[in-house]
Amino acid sequence: MRSITIGESTFSCQPDETVLETLLRENVKVPNGCRQGLCQACLMRSLDNSPPASAQVGLKDTLQKQKYFLACVCRPERNMTVALPNQQGASIEAGVIKKQRLTPDIIRLVLEYQTPFNFFAGQFVNLKRADGLTRSYSIANIPKNDNILEFHIRRLPNGQFSSWVHDELEPGAQLTLSEAQGSCHYLSGRAEQPLMLIGTGSGLAPLYGILADALAQDHSGPIHLYHGSRDLNGLYFVEEMRELAAEFDNFHYTSCVSGDASESDHVKGRAHDIALSSIETLKGWRVFLCGHPEMVNQSKRMAFMKGASIADIYADAFHVMQDKK
Numbered sequence: 001m002r003s004i005t006i007g008e009s010t011f012s013c014q015p016d017e018t019v020l021e022t023l024l025r026e027n028v029k030v031p032n033g034c035r036q037g038l039c040q041a042c043l044m045r046s047l048d049n050s051p052p053a054s055a056q057v058g059l060k061d062t063l064q065k066q067k068y069f070l071a072c073v074c075r076p077e078r079n080m081t082v083a084l085p086n087q088q089g090a091s092i093e094a095g096v097i098k099k100q101r102l103t104p105d106i107i108r109l110v111l112e113y114q115t116p117f118n119f120f121a122g123q124f125v126n127l128k129r130a131d132g133l134t135r136s137y138s139i140a141n142i143p144k145n146d147n148i149l150e151f152h153i154r155r156l157p158n159g160q161f162s163s164w165v166h167d168e169l170e171p172g173a174q175l176t177l178s179e180a181q182g183s184c185h186y187l188s189g190r191a192e193q194p195l196m197l198i199g200t201g202s203g204l205a206p207l208y209g210i211l212a213d214a215l216a217q218d219h220s221g222p223i224h225l226y227h228g229s230r231d232l233n234g235l236y237f238v239e240e241m242r243e244l245a246a247e248f249d250n251f252h253y254t255s256c257v258s259g260d261a262s263e264s265d266h267v268k269g270r271a272h273d274i275a276l277s278s279i280e281t282l283k284g285w286r287v288f289l290c291g292h293p294e295m296v297n298q299s300k301r302m303a304f305m306k307g308a309s310i311a312d313i314y315a316d317a318f319h320v321m322q323d324k325k
């Protein structure tokens with residue numbers, strides 16, 4: 001069994017435990033979100049031994065060199081003395097200026113930040129409320145000069161953060177943001193390349209941002225966006241997307257319903273099945289996949305099999321925290 005020392009206290013880490021699990025069990029407050037090594041909310045630093053390499057995957061090399069690691073995926077290989085980072089990247093205050101219902105389960109949350117903040121539409125930030133509860137959400141708008149960030153937040157049954165956003169968070173309230181993270185965003189440079197965007201539920205948020213960015217940067221290649229939901233209630237921005245498709249010749253939009261969609265003008269089936277069966281080859285395409293982790297993982301494989309290069313597949317799976325109970 002390994003020991004974890006933090007400040008004046010030392011705790012035993014059980015063989016199957018992560019550093020995060022040990023510290024939370026001992027009531028040490030460590031910010032956390034996805035608990036799967038993705039959101040980087042649980043960043044910590046080792047003050048003695050190097051952390052296992054598997055706990056540093058995805059961290060900038062400068063952070064790796066300074067022995068930063070992700071506590072939620074760190075199973076210590078030897079005893080560790082650890083600390084919370086004094087200043088984990090940028091920490092920005094933002095105020096809620098608008099809350100708008102998009103579907104019965106999805107809210108559009110608009111925040112205004114006061115200090116300089118760099119981001120690409122489609123990246124995600126960790127939103128933290130006053131008691132430290134932190135979750136990741138994708139940015140749905142492109143940077144302008146208005147200091148605005150837009151998120152689409154789906155309520156999960158009994159979900160702590162999403163239920164709080166839906167039921168309690170009101171305009172005027174303040175939240176703390178991490179710096180923007182992730183590589184799921186549009187990059188200019190290959191304007192003729194065909195783009196395939198596939199999302200489910202609030203997975204439209206990053207895709208909406210990526211689409212807006214591509215159109216704003218005069219992307220000339222075809223852009224296909226498939227948005228899927230189990231039922232009609234889960235689709236949103238349908239009219240807006242259809243208007244964009246009418247305005248831009250190279251933009252094609254398909255809304256998909258996998259459950260009962262009789263007498264609707266949406267395509268019946270799962271968005272990724274429909275999208276990927278409609279195209280013979282994805283060789284040379286750039287592919288963006290956002291939303292349900294199962295859909296994202298399946299689509300990644302399917303897109304690769306259809307010829308897309310791994311380097312051209314960008315994905316954000318909306319993993320939710322895994323509770324051991």
Ligand SMILES: Cc1cc2nc3c(=O)[nH]c(=O)nc-3n(C[C@H](O)[C@H](O)[C@H](O)COP(=O)(O)OP(=O)(O)OC[C@H]3O[C@@H](n4cnc5c(N)ncnc54)[C@H](O)[C@@H]3O)c2cc1C
Pocket residue numbers: 034038039124135136137138139151152153154155156157158159160161162163202203205206316317318319320321323325
């Ligand atoms: C990179 C990234 C980007 C994301 N972007 C978005 C986005 O743009 N929009 C969006 O809506 N979401 C997004 N997510 C998901 C988001 O971060 C949250 O995971 C999600 O909102 C759920 O958080 P929560 O606190 O509401 O739920 P949690 O409290 O974390 O609960 C998650 C689920 O587990 C269940 N659960 C909780 N505790 C228990 C228990 N003890 N036993 C059994 N079940 C339990 C809950 O019922 C719930 O269904 C993103 C995730 C990632 C990793």
Ligand code: FES
Pocket residue numbers: 031032033034035036037038039040041042043070071072073
């Ligand atoms: S990376 Fe550890 S909680 Fe998200």
